[in-house]
Amino acid sequence: MNTGVVTGGWSYVWAAYSLTAGALFLYGVSLFVRVRRIVQ
Amino acid sequence: MIVMRERSIVPGIVLLLLAAWFGFAVALANHYGLDVSFGISTGLQAAIAAIAGIVGAVYFLVSDNLGPSLKAARLLVVLGIACFLLGSWYGLFVAPPEKFMGQVQRIMYVHVPTAWNGLLAITFGFVCACVFLFKSDWKWDARLEASIEVGVLLSFLLCCQGAIWAKPTWGVWWDWDPRLTTTAVLVFAFLGILALRRFVEDPLRRAVWSSVATIIAYVDVPIVYFSVKWWNSLHQQQSSPQTVSSQFYLPLRMNAFGVLFIMTGFIMLRSRIARERVEQELAPPLPRAVEMQEAV
Numbered sequence: 397m398n399t400g401v402v403t404g405g406w407s408y409v410w411a412a413y414s415l416t417a418g419a420l421f422l423y424g425v426s427l428f429v430r431v432r433r434i435v436q
Numbered sequence: 437m438i439v440m441r442e443r444s445i446v447p448g449i450v451l452l453l454l455a456a457w458f459g460f461a462v463a464l465a466n467h468y469g470l471d472v473s474f475g476i477s478t479g480l481q482a483a484i485a486a487i488a489g490i491v492g493a494v495y496f497l498v499s500d501n502l503g504p505s506l507k508a509a510r511l512l513v514v515l516g517i518a519c520f521l522l523g524s525w526y527g528l529f530v531a532p533p534e535k536f537m538g539q540v541q542r543i544m545y546v547h548v549p550t551a552w553n554g555l556l557a558i559t560f561g562f563v564c565a566c567v568f569l570f571k572s573d574w575k576w577d578a579r580l581e582a583s584i585e586v587g588v589l590l591s592f593l594l595c596c597q598g599a600i601w602a603k604p605t606w607g608v609w610w611d612w613d614p615r616l617t618t619t620a621v622l623v624f625a626f627l628g629i630l631a632l633r634r635f636v637e638d639p640l641r642r643a644v645w646s647s648v649a650t651i652i653a654y655v656d657v658p659i660v661y662f663s664v665k666w667w668n669s670l671h672q673q674q675s676s677p678q679t680v681s682s683q684f685y686l687p688l689r690m691n692a693f694g695v696l697f698i699m700t701g702f703i704m705l706r707s708r709i710a711r712e713r714v715e716q717e718l719a720p721p722l723p724r725a726v727e728m729q730e731a732v
Contacts (some may be wrong), residue, residue, distance in 0.1 A: 400536060401535075401536055402536065402537050402538045402539075402540055402604050402605060403538055404538070404539065404604075405538060405539045405540035406539050408543065408600050408601065408604050409528070409539055409540060409542045409543055411600050412543045412546055412547070412596075412597045412600045412601065413524060413528070413543075413546055415593065415596055415597070415600070416546050416550065416593055416597065417520075417524075419589065419593055420589075420593075420698060423589055423702070424513060424698070424702065427702060427705045427709070428510070428705070431705050431708055431709060434708065434709060434712045435506070
């Protein structure tokens with residue numbers, strides 16, 4: 397029966413957080429590496 | 437050589453940290469049922485924290501003494517990661533699930549801060565475009581490139597998070613609803629501007645064309661914001677502190693300031709890279725003798 401309440405869904409939560417953290421981490425690392433190259 | 441005007445980064449950093457501290461303290465007090473309103477409504481408290489944070493971030497971004505700014509930018513990224521981790525931990529494991537959406541509502545703690553800061557980065561890019569056209573100062577062109585790139589990254593992440601949230605709540609990954617469509621247009625428009633910058637070799641043409649394109653593309657930002665009010669949309673309307681439970685404040689604000697710190701640090705670092713490229717392009721060619729000497 398459709399109760400209007402979403403049940404479960406942890407996998408979606410983990411997917412959203414992992415995607416965000418992963419993308420920001422990779423972009424951050426690329427920035428740090430490029431800036432270090434410039435400073436040196 | 438681009439001339440850098442000396443301006444202290446300290447006021448920007450202090451304002452940014454004070455804003456975050458104020459936002460966290462009020463949210464924490466609300467969480468534990470303490471009255472720290474001082475006669476100010478919750479909405480106004482949130483607005484004060486947000487405006488102070490934005491002013492601090494913008495002041496920091498336009499204060500350009502390279503050495504200390506780079507160190508401060510790195511520090512800001514680290515501080516942002518700490519805030520984001522703490523806010524995410526609280527949002528995932530401490531905050532209660534929402535009544536109807538259950539656990540998937542926890543995506544809000546990362547989705548909403550990404551949306552706010554993505555639009556903020558693009559708005560800063562719009563300001564940079566306007567200032568460049570008036571002042572023809574290359575610093576603003578570098579800041580434009582940096583803020584658009586970071587804004588596109590956050591807006592793209594916003595679309596992905598939205599799709600992940602849409603599947604369990606709407607039953608579909610994507611719908612051509614006004615909010616989603618205008619956000620997708622935003623991502624592709626600014627991605628196009630980044631592509632334009634990549635392909636135009638003449639620095640002056642590149643700067644002018646991308647500034648004009650940014651001003652035109654920015655028209656979509658208010659449309660994105662008001663789309664849920666103007667048209668019937670699957671996407672919910674903007675929440676306010678009056679409509680959000682106080683138990684949701686803390687993780688939301690921590691992540692909002694976390695992403696704000698990360699975004700500000702990223703823009704500062706990326707604008708340094710963009711400025712280096714412009715400096716190399718504008719530098720006069722070396723005399724032949726010096727070139728040969730360097731080759732030896």
